[in-house]
Amino acid sequence: MHLLIPAAGSGRRMGSQRNKLLLTLLGKPLLSWTLAAAEASQQISWIGIMGQPEDFPDFEAILKDLSPKKPIELIQGGTTRQESVYNGLQALPIGADRVLIHDGARCLATPELFDRSADALLGCPGLIVAIPVKDTIKVVDEARIVRDTPERSHLWAAQTPQGFEVKLLKQCHEAGRLKGWEVTDDAALFEKCGLPVRIVKGEETNLKVTTPVDLALAEFILRQRS
Numbered sequence: 001m002h003l004l005i006p007a008a009g010s011g012r013r014m015g016s017q018r019n020k021l022l023l024t025l026l027g028k029p030l031l032s033w034t035l036a037a038a039e040a041s042q043q044i045s046w047i048g049i050m051g052q053p054e055d056f057p058d059f060e061a062i063l064k065d066l067s068p069k070k071p072i073e074l075i076q077g078g079t080t081r082q083e084s085v086y087n088g089l090q091a092l093p094i095g096a097d098r099v100l101i102h103d104g105a106r107c108l109a110t111p112e113l114f115d116r117s118a119d120a121l122l123g124c125p126g127l128i129v130a131i132p133v134k135d136t137i138k139v140v141d142e143a144r145i146v147r148d149t150p151e152r153s154h155l156w157a158a159q160t161p162q163g164f165e166v167k168l169l170k171q172c173h174e175a176g177r178l179k180g181w182e183v184t185d186d187a188a189l190f191e192k193c194g195l196p197v198r199i200v201k202g203e204e205t206n207l208k209v210t211t212p213v214d215l216a217l218a219e220f221i222l223r224q225r226s
Contacts, residue, residue: 001043001118002096003161004088007031007051007059007104008077019055020209021104026222030209032062033107033222039068040111043118044100046070048091050077050084085186086173092166098122099169101186102161105209108221113203114161120200121163128163128187129202130156159202162187168195 007021021031031049038044047070051059056074063072075091077084085101092099098121102109113129120127133155139148162185172189175181183189187197205221207214 001121002046002092002099002166003038003044003048003114004085004092004099004101005031005034005038005047005049005104006077006081006084006088006101007049007055008084009081009105019051019058022055022058023215025107025209025215025218029058029062030107031059031104032066034102034104034109035062035066035068035072037107037109037111038102038114039066039070041114041118042111043115044070046093046096047072048075048088049073049104050075050088052077080182081185082173082176082183082189086177089166089170089173096166098163099166100161100163103208106160106206107209108203108218109161109206110203113206117161117163117200120198124196124198125168126162126164126187126190126195127198127200128185129159129161129200129206131159131202131204131206133157156199158185158187159206159208160185164190168193 022029025033038047049059053076059074075088078087100117117129133152136152137150137155138146141147169186172193175193176189181192190197207217209215209218
């Protein structure tokens with residue numbers, strides 16, 4: 001199974017002037033934790049990291065410290081996540097049939113989650129990892145007036161990894177570029193193209209580190225694991 005990791009973002013919401021994946025968590029960069037889980041996965045055999053060239057020296061230092069046994073390729077990312085994944089798809093090895101895509105900032109994903117996602121992807125064209133929503137969700141308008149309360153049992157919070165047949169996902173990205181679609185994840189492209197996306201049960205601890213509060217929660221979770 002091939003894995004692509006979008007890692008070309010910034011740290012604005014973290015209050016940092018550098019790529020947030022280079023911020024440290026218990027003494028290691030966030031990206032290092034993500035890569036360690038992917039390296040420990042039994043199903044993943046190749047990893048591509050989409051980033052900005054100015055971050056590549058730091059990424060290479062992380063790889064040197066990790067000493068991975070699997071091939072890992074650095075790929076130039078785009079200005080958006082969507083562009084970065086597109087670039088990553090073009091850089092996949094010849095013959096790649098299925099691919100998992102995992103946000104580098106979800107540094108608490110476990111090897112078991114990667115393996116479970118890879119196994120499920122063998123039986124469907126596309127999937128996302130997600131967890132049931134616990135809170136009551138409100139739909140509001142521009143004036144912050146509540147307009148609807150969706151049935152909670154039908155709501156799931158999307159996580160990553162997400163997984164797809166490479167050929168189909170490439171077609172969806174090409175359609176998105178042609179029609180000017182701007183989406184926040186690859187599953188949305190699949191949906192816009194009328195393709196089915198299966199849900200795979202995620203992990204409560206698989207949070208996305210975006211703010212300083214998230215960083216503190218991640219540190220707590222890692223300490224509990226150890």
